[in-house]
Amino acid sequence: MTRNDAEEFTEFVRATAPRLHRAALLLTGDHHLTDDLTQATYARVYASWRRVSRADDPLAYARRTLLNTYLSHRRLRRNSELPADPALMPPLMTEHSGPEGDHATRVDLLDALAMLPPHDRAVLVLRYWEDRSVADTAHDLGITEGAVRTRSSRALQRLRPLLGADLTERTP
Secondary structure, eight states: OOHHHHHHHHHHHHHHHHHHHHHHHHHHOOHHHHHHHHHHHHHHHHHTHHHHHTSSOHHHHHHHHHHHHHHHHHHHTGGGOOOSOGGGSOOOOOOOOSOTTHHHHHHHHHHHHHTSOHHHHHHHIIIIISOOOHHHHHHHHTSOHHHHHHHHHHHHHHHHHHHHHHHHTTOO
């Protein structure tokens, strides 16, 4: 990789990191796994940067890599790792997005999302947090548009009882 490529990749990471990190957090629900997933995604993008940088939409490639890495991780069931001593764990760093009262809502939402199967969760994150179209979501996940509509409808039906009356009024 040339110096120019490295600078270009660094700028890409600066521009896209908050968005990919937020999507990874919504997918995993775990701050530490989110960091691992985001880092693994950027490592894979870096390895193919010359090809990726020439693509029409490098962010779409990174998003697809993030999703594939997440789904692969879920299939391998590596999510059973636990820290040996929780007292040694650093405090959680949370992204501030909204009024202070929203913290409990975000926690409830992350807990409810954690109850969904990985593919349903991925569909909801792409459709409603990433604001992707049905066609784009289908393309990113490698499924049909009908499957996206079905999964999002069923996933939202599963979420409604878990979120309570407050949030279901705001659910699309």
